[in-house]
Amino acid sequence: MIDVKNLGFRYSRRGETLFSNLNLHLPAGTICGLLGANGAGKSTLLRLIAGLSFPQSGHCRVLDREPRQRNPAFLAEVFLLPEEFQLPALQPASYARRYGGLYPRFDYPMFHRLLGELQIPHQQKLSTLSQGQKKKFLLAFGLATQARLLILDEPTNGLDIPSKTQFRRLLIDHFDPGRSFLISTHQSYDLQGLIDSVMVLAQGEVLLHETVETLESQLQTTVEQKQPADALYSERSLEGFKVIRRNENGEGSRLDLEMLFGLAITGPAKIRELLRREAA
């Protein structure tokens, strides 16, 4: 679905290079969480995939098309929920009538059903909604477009706790093997139990891209009183130390995305070595 090879990008002719040799491959039918520190280039990568920024070198293909061509057929299959946006002074139904018709498979009954589920007021103008409600509205619209790739940039920012639960449930309900969701976030706990693969972006490259299943089979997160010597990564917590170590006994363990991110950033070589050894 997404195939990026040797991609290079920088913001201005004299600006610092953000990506010099970025490679990634995302197959169809995945919900991928994109993690990275501030300024790592998450939003830029999403814009490159959506065809809103053009790479200076390398190759980027999404749904077998080049995003930079900005072909209408491509744009109909990709929906971007930006981190910050504003909506026009229209009622939800008017918005759908106006813009939904541009998407060949826009599902109006689904859109209205989702509005009901997300408790978006039908009579209120979109511009007067809260930022969280606007996000929920645009998510409903994006799902109703039936686009094959949904790109969500910080989708849970501004959502209250019940809305975050709703958000996860909606994505799971509308996921199918022909569709992919790429979700960038700083709030890794919001993706817990939702994503099936994790991508960590830092220093202009993908430090880690692995399925949650593989990571959970190879790594174990535990809480211990003392910092163990064999820990791949550890963090002080109220209970003692939260530790990531090799999963020696093969016991199932729930992946802690924040800890995993810490491990990928501080010791990318360790995790790569471990995964390579296991694959071999």
Next chain:
Amino acid sequence: MIQFSPRRFGRVIQNDALRIMRPVLYTTVALFGLTMLVYLFRAGRVSDQAQGVQHVLFGCYLIGAGLLLTGVAFQDMHHPLDRYQYLMLPVSSFERLMSRFLLTGPLFVLYGTLAFMAFDIVGKQLVMMYWEIRQPPFSPFTAQTKSLVLWYMLAHLVTLTGGICFRTHAFLKTILFLLGLVLALTLVENAAERMFFPDLFSWTQFENITPLPLELMPRFAVSWMNVAFVVGLCGWMFYVAYVCLRDHEASDGV
């Protein structure tokens, strides 16, 4: 490759028309009031100048309102919070450009002319009631009006291109750019004339003191050449606007 679908284009132009409908209607109402005041207090008193006043008003409305509307036609593409939604709609660049070109160009001229004719009819009825002066109606087919519309169409293309190329204060920057261009061309022309005919100029005056022995502006023998030149210039401007739009659809980067 240029992509165009009539069905999709119909939706795009409809959406764009709905987007600008409200400000255009408010402006129309404001200009209606202004026209009535001018007709009552100016045209009503000086009946023989009425024809001149209505042309001045029509020209001001067409050029002023039309170019302002054109200058902000692509504002949503440059707005940091609006741009993603606009640019992610499944529409080709050509359709985006064509829709806004038609709405702010030919369709605006048509709307403006019809609206002004309506203003004129109402205004002249009022003049008739208050001053009992009958005045000839406004005709959109006079040579003066046609030339005004042609000038508007050319200025419109330049403003539209400026509206695409400049991310902020597009209208102001386009005007400054044009002024700079005219000034630069005048200076280059003057420098070239001085270089080839130094005896005809003095260092204390900008203009030549003796007429130049040749015609600098090309004079085409037949009128179709003038038309072809203008059409070619407009086509080139439209192409520049299209290329500029393609480039500016990318939010950042080199």
